[in-house]
Amino acid sequence: MVSAYFVFGACIDQASVGVVEKWGRFLRLASPGLNFFNPFAGECLAGVLSTRVCSLEVRVETKTKDNVFVQLLCSIQYRIVKESADDAFYELQNPQEQIQAYVFDVVRALVPRMNLDELFEQKGEVAKAVLEELEKVMGAYGYNIEQILIIDVIPDPSVRKAMNEINAAQRLQLASVYKGEAEKVLLVKKAEAEAEAKYLAGVGVAKQRQAITDGLRENIVNFSHSVSGTSAKEVMDLIMVTQYFDTLKDLGNSSQNTTVFIPHGPGHVRDVTEQVRNGMMEAASTNLIDQ
Numbered sequence: 001m002v003s004a005y006f007v008f009g010a011c012i013d014q015a016s017v018g019v020v021e022k023w024g025r026f027l028r029l030a031s032p033g034l035n036f037f038n039p040f041a042g043e044c045l046a047g048v049l050s051t052r053v054c055s056l057e058v059r060v061e062t063k064t065k066d067n068v069f070v071q072l073l074c075s076i077q078y079r080i081v082k083e084s085a086d087d088a089f090y091e092l093q094n095p096q097e098q099i100q101a102y103v104f105d106v107v108r109a110l111v112p113r114m115n116l117d118e119l120f121e122q123k124g125e126v127a128k129a130v131l132e133e134l135e136k137v138m139g140a141y142g143y144n145i146e147q148i149l150i151i152d153v154i155p156d157p158s159v160r161k162a163m164n165e166i167n168a169a170q171r172l173q174l175a176s177v178y179k180g181e182a183e184k185v186l187l188v189k190k191a192e193a194e195a196e197a198k199y200l201a202g203v204g205v206a207k208q209r210q211a212i213t214d215g216l217r218e219n220i221v222n223f224s225h226s227v228s229g230t231s232a233k234e235v236m237d238l239i240m241v242t243q244y245f246d247t248l249k250d251l252g253n254s255s256q257n258t259t260v261f262i263p264h265g266p267g268h269v270r271d272v273t274e275q276v277r278n279g280m281m282e283a284a285s286t287n288l289i290d291q
Helices: 082-091 095-113 115-122 123-141 155-228 232-253 266-291
Strands: 002-006 007-014 016-020 023-032 033-038 041-052 055-062 069-080 143-155
Touching: 002 143, 016 055, 023 055, 023 082, 041 055, 041 082, 055 095, 069 095, 069 123, 082 123, 095 123, 115 123, 123 143, 123 232, 143 155
Parallel strands: none
Antiparallel strands: 002 007, 007 033, 016 023, 016 041, 055 069, 069 143
16 A cells, blocks of 8 residues: 655555545545655645455345345455545545445345246346446445456255255156156067067968968878879878877977876777868868858
8 A cells, every 4th residue: 555654755556546635635646656745734645545456245135025035145346446536535434334235225125026046047137236226326436336246145044955855856757757758668669579579470370381281282182193092081181190199299208298188099080180171171161152
């Protein structure tokens, strides 16, 4: 502020301004550097003011529109206008308290008209309103308000806890929706795969049965041509007997089969043959009727 001071002069630091009085009345402003006074004419250095940017933090407690008590931490950056340093020196005794009072007044008039969510979203509007009011008032006293920042909005701890729980519940709900959609897609794809597999299995069984039918037909024709005097019925009976015994053999060799009771006797093969033949004849007659 003042590097050196003596009766006839003083050295004012850079970014500072001195206030010179004559017989207790403001005379002039002293610029940075060496300044001389005439003490015999009543001149003296009354004080020195810094023109650097100063910062004042103000904590304001108020209530929002949805009845939530919050604390706003405001940072006011201001400086003295060099040309109006005499107003700043003589008009205000405690400028920090004056600035703080106006911040309280503007914030407590504006915030109660906002919900808590709106306050978080529009804290820049609150800072702008405070800046406009302070510029209008403090400018008359030689102060320039450089910037106002709403550093933090601090709700009551219980409200903060409730907000975190709501946010967590919403995220869990969203995760459940995504999980359900994923499971739905898996089930749909699984069902489509099973349907495709069953379709292909059916096609395979149909082709297998067609191949068996074609093979039986070819065997009957070849056997009838090779052995004279045999009819197609006799060849079919022989094939049925062969398949019957092959089936019994497979049942006996399989270790995973449970006990199976099959009627067996000399005439049973003939009965099975008759049943198969009757079924084939009924199927053929049904096809002729449909045509």
